[in-house]
Amino acid sequence: xxxxxxxxxxxxxxxxxxxxxxxxxxxxxxxxxxxxxxxxxxxxxxxxxxxxxxxxxxxxxxxxxxxxxxxxxxxxxxxxxxxxxxxxxxxxxxxxxxxxxxxxxxxxxxxxxxxxxxxxxxxxxxxxxxxxxxxxxxxxxxxxxxxxxxxxxxxxxxxxxxxxxxxxxxxxxxxxxxxxxxxxxxxxxxxxxxxxxxxxxxxxxxxxxxxxxxxxxxxxxxxxxxxxxxxxxxxxxxxxxxxxxxxxxxxxxxxxxxxxxxxxxxxxxxxxxxxxxxxxxxxxxxxxxxxxxx
Amino acid sequence: xxxxxxxxxxxxxxxxxxxxxxxxxxxxxxxxxxxxxxxxxxxxxxxxxxxxxxxxxxxxxxxxxxxxxxxxxxxxxxxxxxxxxxxxxxxxxxxxxxxxxxxxxxxxxxxxxxxxxxxxxxxxxxxxxxxxxxxxxxxxxxxxxxxxxxxxxxxxxxxxxxxxxxxxxxxxxxxxxxxxxxxxxxxxxxxxxxxxxxxxxxxxxxxxxxxxxxxxxxxxxxxxxxxxxxxxxxxxxxxxxxxxxxxxxxxxxxxxxxxxxxxxxxxxxxxxxxxxxxx
Numbered sequence: 001x002x003x004x005x006x007x008x009x010x011x012x013x014x015x016x017x018x019x020x021x022x023x024x025x026x027x028x029x030x031x032x033x034x035x036x037x038x039x040x041x042x043x044x045x046x047x048x049x050x051x052x053x054x055x056x057x058x059x060x061x062x063x064x065x066x067x068x069x070x071x072x073x074x075x076x077x078x079x080x081x082x083x084x085x086x087x088x089x090x091x092x093x094x095x096x097x098x099x100x101x102x103x104x105x106x107x108x109x110x111x112x113x114x115x116x117x118x119x120x121x122x123x124x125x126x127x128x129x130x131x132x133x134x135x136x137x138x139x140x141x142x143x144x145x146x147x148x149x150x151x152x153x154x155x156x157x158x159x160x161x162x163x164x165x166x167x168x169x170x171x172x173x174x175x176x177x178x179x180x181x182x183x184x185x186x187x188x189x190x191x192x193x194x195x196x197x198x199x200x201x202x203x204x205x206x207x208x209x210x211x212x213x214x215x216x217x218x219x220x221x222x223x224x225x226x227x228x229x230x231x232x233x234x235x236x237x238x239x240x241x242x243x244x245x246x247x248x249x250x251x252x253x254x255x256x257x258x259x260x261x262x263x264x265x266x267x268x269x270x271x272x273x274x275x276x277x278x279x280x281x282x283x284x285x286x287x288x289x290x291x292x293x294x
Numbered sequence: 295x296x297x298x299x300x301x302x303x304x305x306x307x308x309x310x311x312x313x314x315x316x317x318x319x320x321x322x323x324x325x326x327x328x329x330x331x332x333x334x335x336x337x338x339x340x341x342x343x344x345x346x347x348x349x350x351x352x353x354x355x356x357x358x359x360x361x362x363x364x365x366x367x368x369x370x371x372x373x374x375x376x377x378x379x380x381x382x383x384x385x386x387x388x389x390x391x392x393x394x395x396x397x398x399x400x401x402x403x404x405x406x407x408x409x410x411x412x413x414x415x416x417x418x419x420x421x422x423x424x425x426x427x428x429x430x431x432x433x434x435x436x437x438x439x440x441x442x443x444x445x446x447x448x449x450x451x452x453x454x455x456x457x458x459x460x461x462x463x464x465x466x467x468x469x470x471x472x473x474x475x476x477x478x479x480x481x482x483x484x485x486x487x488x489x490x491x492x493x494x495x496x497x498x499x500x501x502x503x504x505x506x507x508x509x510x511x512x513x514x515x516x517x518x519x520x521x522x523x524x525x526x527x528x529x530x531x532x533x534x535x536x537x538x539x540x541x542x543x544x545x546x547x548x549x550x551x552x553x554x555x556x557x558x559x560x561x562x563x564x565x566x567x568x569x570x571x572x573x
Contacts, residue, residue, distance in 0.1 A: 012397035019392025030445035037422035118556040120504035122525040126545045182568035259421040276418040
């Protein structure tokens with residue numbers, strides 16, 4: 001995004017700060033203040049029913065560490081990120097490569113692939129819960145056509161998380177596809193002209209020109225997807241509710257339940273900090289890996 | 295820009311077949327659900343096959359008009375989405391202009407603060423944010439539904455980037471004529487930024503319309519539900535429900551406004567997520 005320092009126009013004047021004042025008030029009051037409050041809460045014994053019972057140091061984090069269900073949500077979330085991120089990168093790149101041209105038919109196909117991402121999570125889960133119905137869902141109907149037995153994916157410990165992953169990829173494949181399309185369109189045409197002069201094959205052009213040129217985009221897409229998929233919540237809550245046997249409960253659902261159902265604010269805030277730190281580590285790690293290779 | 299020669303090799307055809315097959319997979323769920331929404335509920339209790347054959351009914355849609363709260367929720371969603379969009383455009387444009395084109399002490403430092411805000415996910419602050427709004431008794435109000443999103447920095451950064459790309463010469467001339475800064479912004483810069491306003495506006499509207507987590511914890515009274523939360527509240531006991539057709543009609547009804555918006559403003563939505571126009 002935008003670079004931090006670039007001189008403006010005109011004389012410096014404190015009055016100019018009024019332009020940014022409304023936003024600075026909002027970001028301070030509604031983003032940094034709750035962030036600070038959340039970090040403070042994470043070290044307090046505070047629940048909505050019992051009230052504030054003072055600081056407890058690292059006890060909330062210790063309790064999280066000892067909580068089998070919380071450890072499960074960390075595992076589930078990481079598994080989910082590992083399932084979806086490669087799918088988003090590979091499928092997104094494939095669609096972008098196939099549809100990066102000015103044909104009308106490609107424009108229509110791009111519209112289709114991006115279209116599902118404008119729907120809300122509620123509509124998407126409504127559709128897919130019906131598709132996954134074991135006795136009369138679309139999936140069962142299609143499997144029956146080829147004489148395969150239906151699987152009750154949503155209630156299967158093995159299939160429930162992949163089922164949520166499939167829904168998620170269907171829902172928002174448009175984002176990585178679009179980011180890859182933007183990346184592909186920045187490759188200078190001269191590079192391709194040179195390759196054409198050399199009679200390079202399509203495959204060879206892809207391997208030695210296209211992919212190296214969008215290496216940065218690939219890293220960016222992977223980082224964005226890791227950050228986004230760590231935030232898995234609505235799909236799991238609405239499709240499986242975290243089950244069967246907690247195999248699909250993500251960290252955000254844990255935060256939701258601890259904070260808003262059990263009203264354990266300190267505990268929930270501690271879980272939020274763990275999620276925040278995990279997301280930062282994953283993003284920084286990938287960024288660093290991408291830099292080193294670049 | 296077309297980066298490939300449009301040959302008609304076997305490879306091209308296989309690629310086309312694969313992409314079209316994927317597109318069918320992508321669109322099939324939506325077609326199927328639209329079909330189901332026109333089927334009688336008692337038929338759907340037995341089977342969801344044969345959506346192409348009679349009996350058909352429009353009863354499910356008539357039921358929405360008659361009894362359901364979907365209209366009230368849709369109105370709530372509209373108020374929230376429009377309010378958030380208008381306020382975001384005003385606040386982000388002002389701040390973006392301030393950061394991009396004016397000089398004031400502490401500008402660079404404040405901009406770093408805005409960039410840092412980008413790293414803060416909603417989930418990290420939602421519990422304390424809820425506590426703060428509860429402390430001032432603002433839950434189940436439109437203020438609570440609209441305000442928190444205004445603090446996220448995406449719009450400010452988008453507008454900053456856009457204003458920086460506008461040639462400075464026009465403004466410099468106006469400033470030499472001793473026009474006030476606000477006047478330069480209002481009369482000269484803002485009209486030039488209409489494309490960016492459209493992009494940010496469409497994106498903000500969609501995001502607000504589809505938001506789930508914050509409305510779920512803030513609007514707890516059914517009368518204050520947004521469409522997203524309201525539809526979710528009806529999904530319990532899904533497998534046993536006798537009204538699959540009715541549920542699907544509500545899904546179609548709720549999805550239609552955004553799909554129409556998408557078809558009209560696709561270019562703006564795409565350039566918002568890509569950080570620039572995509573051809």
